[in-house]
Amino acid sequence: MRNIVIVGASKGLGNSMIDGLGKKEDTFFLISRTKPMNLDLQADYKKIWIQADLSNLDSIETILQAIAKTPIDIVIYNAGIWEKTNFEEVTPTEIVSIINVNLTSVILLTQKLIGNIRSGRLKKIIFIGSTCGLENEGSDAIVYNATKFGIRGVTHALREYLRKDLISVSCISPGSIASDIPFSDGAETALKKHSNERMPVADIISIINVILDSSVATCIKEIHVPALKDTDL
Numbered sequence: 001m002r003n004i005v006i007v008g009a010s011k012g013l014g015n016s017m018i019d020g021l022g023k024k025e026d027t028f029f030l031i032s033r034t035k036p037m038n039l040d041l042q043a044d045y046k047k048i049w050i051q052a053d054l055s056n057l058d059s060i061e062t063i064l065q066a067i068a069k070t071p072i073d074i075v076i077y078n079a080g081i082w083e084k085t086n087f088e089e090v091t092p093t094e095i096v097s098i099i100n101v102n103l104t105s106v107i108l109l110t111q112k113l114i115g116n117i118r119s120g121r122l123k124k125i126i127f128i129g130s131t132c133g134l135e136n137e138g139s140d141a142i143v144y145n146a147t148k149f150g151i152r153g154v155t156h157a158l159r160e161y162l163r164k165d166l167i168s169v170s171c172i173s174p175g176s177i178a179s180d181i182p183f184s185d186g187a188e189t190a191l192k193k194h195s196n197e198r199m200p201v202a203d204i205i206s207i208i209n210v211i212l213d214s215s216v217a218t219c220i221k222e223i224h225v226p227a228l229k230d231t232d233l
């Protein structure tokens with residue numbers, strides 16, 4: 001029985017985490033702007049959707065009110081957005097929005113949930129970065145890359161801050177994921193659709209399960225997971 005917060009849970013990797021991680025009697029707090037795809041599907045675990053737009057920092061208050069003083073075992077911050085145009089066309093509003101969703105909300109929400117995590121049992125925080133946050137990746141998405149480098153900085157400093165509480169902080173930096181193919185469709189479907197060029201969500205979820213199953217003595221700092229066919233590293 002675990003209380004799990006997934007930020008960015010309506011679709012893609014975050015939505016697949018619900019089916020991939022869920023165990024009997026878990027409770028998921030699912031944060032996104034739109035309704036999670038599988039919210040109404042019957043399951044052994046409970047799903048609570050908190051509607052919030054993290055590009056607006058005031059939405060953090062909505063999330064905190066919904067979670068209140070519930071002890072939280074696991075926080076997975078997965079929400080991530082990227083620029084849609086080349087650098088010289090990105091608007092100031094879009095820049096602020098990407099930084100708010102990918103980085104500022106990571107810091108703010110984690111800060112505000114520390115009390116809940118301290119009173120939880122498993123004490124795990126996992127951030128989803130990207131290989132775009134690693135040296136020499138080759139992407140020219142300036143704002144996205146800045147936030148994904150930033151989330152690694154948050155990971156390392158937060159681990160120092162929370163060491164005394166035995167709260168572990170990990171960052172998984174994946175490369176190309178077949179996040180358009182849900183966990184429930186199976187890895188083979190994802191491999192077939194993307195000609196083995198994108199990793200099935202199940203592979204990232206297996207890695208998350210390794211972190212969740214490790215004891216309080218273990219500190220998994222960072223995991224870099226490019227797809228084998230990602231040649232830009």
Ligand SMILES: NC(=O)c1ccc[n+]([C@@H]2O[C@H](COP(=O)([O-])OP(=O)(O)OC[C@H]3O[C@@H](n4cnc5c(N)ncnc54)[C@H](OP(=O)(O)O)[C@@H]3O)[C@@H](O)[C@H]2O)c1
Binds near residue numbers: 175
């Ligand atoms: N896909 C890849 O190849 C890849 C590679 C490396 C790293 N990653 C990272 O993996 C994570 C998931 O990627 P994905 O491909 O699964 O992305 P996705 O399918 O676009 O899903 C992103 C999730 O974030 C939520 N989100 C976006 N903007 C939000 C906002 N303003 N407020 C609240 N929630 C918001 C979305 O929900 P709503 O739209 O409903 O708000 C959605 O649930 C991201 O951090 C991404 O950077 C992905």
